[in-house]
Amino acid sequence: DIDRRERALLDAAQRYSFRGRIDTSAFSGPVFASARGSVVTDLRGNDYLDFNSGQMCAALGHNHPRVLAAIQEACETMLHAHSSHFNVKEIELAVRLGELLPDPLTRSLFGESGADANELALLLARIYTGGREVFSPHVSYHGLSASARSVTFAGWRRGHGSLPGDSHALIAPYCYRCPLAKSFPSCGFACLDTSFELVDAQSTDQPAAVITEPLFSAGGVIDPPQGWLARLRELCHERGMLLVVDDEQTGLGKLGTLFGFDDEGIVPDIVTLAKHLGGGVGISSVSTTDEIEDKVVGAGLTVTRSHSNDPLLCAAGVASIDIVVEEDVPAKARALGERLREHLTALSERFDLIGDIRGRGMLVGVELVRDRDTKEPAFAEGNAIGRQCFEAGLIFSVRRGGSVLRFVPPSTTTLSQVDQAMETFAKVLEEVSTAS
């Protein structure tokens, strides 16, 4: 029966799976078995509202019918082609991206994961500038391959051993807890001025690039004030450095705009996409300008991967972009975010635990504090809320050690599912608030 089957699977995981996981409680279940839209279902048949969008890859909804149809077609025609020759789906995806991204970002190549794309982006920046040093804000997450990990500062470095010495952190625009104890806008982006003193101090010759998320998701839903990204771009260009925007979580509609940098009126030198670009399968992209592509190709760079132009993956990419455009995912993200914020704002009037509500579109964060004046982080409370909501059938992510809750409903979520999620959240907040 189901108890025995679940027990046997979890015992097998204990014995055969790698145990270094973000959430070691995974070994006590549940075991997920199916998913559709905004709901994932475990082996026992319990449904969960997935406000973590399958850790962000299912932001267009789990098993979107359009993605399934595209994959099905690839299954019937060609799963894998020659990595050194073009195939129909690969070209289609490059065209879709080239048409969707702002000029002059017309050239794309593909990878299989987020880290993979960032690794390539940093390689392009280093070849183009001839420089080595790369920088990113101290709450960044860019992946766990060598160069991507070297600019990942939002945890997950422990146990990974030594890192390249040519990567450094900048001071992130974490306005709720400004590292420089200033406030916006009177600060005049002092974090960027100090950061670039550090860039200059830590560069040997020509620094290569800054890589940044437009909104720091894994690091705690930290949303830079308007103008920060544009100023960052200026400071990079003054030094001959490139600006790489990692839009893997934040692009393709999630923030209520097509790309995470749209609000800033700028175009980065290189943009990476991943996560919901594949609608649930592993594909990522690196897009850049003709000028940059020309120079790196001229320098002799070739990139061949066994799987990154697989028709299966590229077909999912094409379908995802079609969903974003034709279903107007940016508009859905704005509507979902607005409803979430209405609930959260009302809850903040009832619960002092809520210190800050932030984010854009359907990526919304709540920072919990024990005291609104001292802003002492409520780590234990946040972890308890995350656990109890999960048990009650609502999944979201808990960041910064417990003090930030991140809500990301897939674009398939209905407003009544948002209401239902917030009802669960309110009940659990009540329980945890009275217990502490």
Ligand code: PMP
């Ligand atoms: N960049 C960002 C902004 C991410 O959030 C992530 C994954 N959380 C990555 C890169 C790494 O992607 P992957 O795990 O697919 O390598």
